[in-house]
Amino acid sequence: MAKILTVDNLEKSYSSGSKQLKVLQDISFNVEEKETFAIVGPSGSGKTTLLGLCAGLDRPDSGEISICGTHLNPLDEDERAVLRNRKVGFVFQDFQLLPTLTALENVSVPLELQGERNASGAAKALLEKVGLGDRLHHYPSQLSGGEQQRVAVARAFSNRPSILFADEPTGNLDAETGEKVEQLLFELNRELGTTLVIVTHDMELAQKTQKILRLKGGKIIAKDISAT
Template sequence: MSKILNVQHLGKSYLSGGKSLTVLDDISFEVASGTSYAIVGPSGSGKTTLLGLCAGLDTPDTGTVALCGSHLTELDEDGRASLRNKKVGFIFQNFQLLPTLSALENVSVPLELRGTKGAANTARTLLEKVGLGDRTHHYPSQLSGGEQQRVALARAFANRPEILFADEPTGNLDEETGERVVELLFNLNKEAGTTLIIVTHDLNLARRCDGLMRLKGGRIFNSETASHP
């Protein structure tokens, strides 16, 4: 099975109060195409920073990231943006929907920007899959948190990404709503054959993945193959 993500000896530091603060130290791991992988750890362990580096949203100080067959460190900012646009999907804790667009428009606009034909029909089909077929013309402010995250799910899968990065996808949801969103996420992912990388502090969610890595203080604490319930 081919490796869609290959991270080797990754390091990242930031200046804080005039001092260098190491956020990630010598991180190495691989993720096979079509699998799911969780990155877990407490707040401040470097999870979100690592996700940003893996997705090419930021650049490391040391080490390399190969994503979808491209070495991110060899691409400039435009090259990384182009790769993300073509092959990567995102789901964020705070949904990041455009408030002035309806649910349908939030899902269809990224498709229209890529010149995809039938964008509205594709968006409508995806919204129906996540149970929002009757809320297509509602704006984010008219939707609950769970509904907004379901719109975000539909948007993330609209471009048929090869890999999907989810940063605390249930972090702003109550337990019951979060479980429903997780079910939809894994079902859509299985149907699309997408690789799924989840950053979470929720071990129950992490253990649903094919593999997981624990971060502590910017280093790998341990990694394991998850056992599914």
């Protein structure tokens, strides 16, 4: 199977006062097409920083990242944005829905930006798929946390991404609601053939993926562990 995400010798530091804080050190791994992959580790281990680098939202100090065969380092910010719009989906812990748009509009907007002629119809179909067919015209403030995250999942899959990054997707949800959102992510991953990369501190969620990468103190302590 083809590799969809390749990370080679990644290093990342941040300035903290007069000191340089090394957040990631010598990180290398691959993720294959259609794979489900978890990045786990305690708080402060560099998980979210690594996810941002893999998605091209930030740049490493050194090392190489490629998504779908495209190397990120040579790309400028506009080129990275184009690549993300075409190939990448995101689900965040805090939903990040636009508060002034309805559920339907939140999912329609990315489709409209891509030139989808029937954006509203496609968005409606996705919301029905995640069980929100009766909440299309509700605003985020009128939806529960679980419903908001389901809207976010529908939006993330709206451009049929090749790879989806989920950062603690169930972190703000109760156990029962979180499990429903997890099921949705895995169902849509299978149905649409999207590679799923999940950052989580929840080992129960990580165990549902095919492979696990463990981080501690910005270093890999174990990788390519078969989780299933």
